[in-house]
Amino acid sequence: MSVEASEPQRPGVRGWAVWTLPPRVLATVLFVEVVAVVLVVGGLARRPPPSPEDLTAAAVLVLLGVAYTELSVGVERMRRRLVDANHVDLNSVWTFASIVVLTGPHAAVVAVVMLMHLWARAWRPSVPLYRQLFSVATVVLACLATGAFLERVGPPEYRLWVLLVAIGLYAAVNTGLIAAVVRVSTPDAVPSALLGPWDENVxxxxxxxxxxxxxxxxxxxPWSVLLVLPPLFAVLRAVQVRPLEVAASTDGKTGLLNAAAWLTEAERVLVRPGAAERAGGVLVLDLDHFKAVNDTYGHVVGDRVLAAVADALRRVVRAHDLVGRLGGEEFVVMPRRMAHGARSVELDAVELEVVAERIRARVADLRLTLPAAGGARTVVGLTVSIGGAVLPANGSDLASLLQTADTALYAAKRAGRNTVRIEVAPVRR
Structure with a gap:
């Protein structure tokens, strides 16, 4: 593993983080933002100024949105620290209300004000400005598309089918644009990365x-809008539960399961005889010479390397495989396979080695450009040693699996690192 010094970060516009995006991603992001600006400005220019009633409604919605943001700052910050909570903001209730009450361009302006206030108060520490501007652009285009639909069908008169179609259109445009950029950035992204987790969509x-x-x-x-606030406060309290559950089971540096949560889930997999999928074994991974990165370039660079390795693991394994961080630079994976059908220890060993080799190759291909004191650093030559334990035909306990995998890991280290060793765990007694 080596770390190369890159060009120092340039001050001013040329030093903005957005320019570090891959060219295709940057072009897509800028295209969406430019289209949003042009359509909003053009829409406002073609329409008469808003009426006093519209201005009053817009002011009420902005005030309600700002007040709700202030109440939900803690929850939003917590949700934004999680890997998967990256698609939904709790202020969309006020954004959508403005689409129904106002025209599309005017609703878009209201949405911009509320989203930028939300970013300044809750998301700024974890969401770069360029990402927030893209999110604002997707919401603006969703507002314009939904507003155009409502104008096309005539005054909504709050017909159920009109509102249902409007809700679906807004969600489709907003989520679709985000998914498109994720797809451009990561062509092999899994559906949950494109569309977000199901509970966030709900x-x-x-x-x-x-x-x-x-x-x-x-x-x-207008006074009856106060009746909406108690249910919203109930939702606000309810959405705190998932972040707290995830925080308790998630490693803060990588977003993977922490050691305690992984061990608990792995035990459950091993003791469920009727499960549709069973564990085929365990892989324990250790980054080679990782201490040199922390000692030379600091723990900030080291933490980013750990996060990049965790992301590489997610891209190699399947969604139902258990992946966690045991601590330090050590990771653990429990691949799962279909329980039915005849199996052999030899076949399980081959499959486990295939998964391990894919992980090893993926880590070896990593090239990470990371910010550091004195300029960006490019980390190349990362390698990982992997030890695997195959589950024997008569079963084994988790402690034996991990001990066998750990022994195989040290064998891989002694063999020169950047290699894989697989052994069969002892039979449960």
Missing amino acids: LEIGMLCMGALTAIALVLN
Whole structure:
């Protein structure tokens, strides 16, 4: 492993983080943002100034959105620290309400104000400005598309089918644009990376439905919008549960399962005789010469290397395989296979070695450009030693599997590192 010094980061516009994006990703992001700006400016220029009623409605929605953001700052910060909570903001209730009450371009302006306030108060530490501007652009285009639909079908009169189509259109445009950029950035991204986890999507639909109810309340009786607030506060409390659960089971540096959570899940897999998928074995991975990175370039660079290796693991293994960080530079993987059908220890050993070799090759191909004191550093030549333990035909306990895998890992280290060694665990007694 080696670390090369790159050009020092340049101050000013040329030093913005956005220019580090791959050319295709950068072009896609800038295209979406330019289209959003042109359509909003053009839409505002073609329309008469908003009426006093529209200005009042916009002011009420902005005030409600700002107040709700202030109440949800802690929750939003917690959710943004999680790897998968990257698609939905809790302010979409006010954004969608503005689409129903106002015209598309005017609703887009309201959305921009609320989203930038949300970023400044809750997301700024973890979300770069260029990413936030792209998120704003996707919401703006969703507002314009949904607003155009509502204008096309005439006054919505709060017909159920109109509101349902509007909700679906808003979610499809917003999520679709984000998924498109993720696909350009990572062609082999799994569906959960493109569309976000299912519970986040359910949360978005729920908030959009609350937005429709808010719009109805605001038009029929402005004071009745206060009735929307208690359910929103209930949602706010409820969404704190998942971040706390994830935080308790997730390694903060890599987003993988922490050691305690991985051990608990692995034990469950081993003791479920009727499960559709069984463990085929265990792989224990250790980064070679990782201490040199921390000692030479600091723990900030070291932590980013760990995160990059964790991401490489996610791309190699399947979604249902158990992946965790045991601590330091050591990771653990439990691949799972279908339980039915005749199997042999030899076949399991071959499959486990194939997975291990894919991981080893993926890590060896990593080339990471990371910020560091004195300029960016390019980390190349990362290697990993892997020890594997195959589950014997009569079964074995987790402690024996891990001990066997650890023994195989040290054998891989003695063999010169950047290699794989697989052994069969002892039979459970």
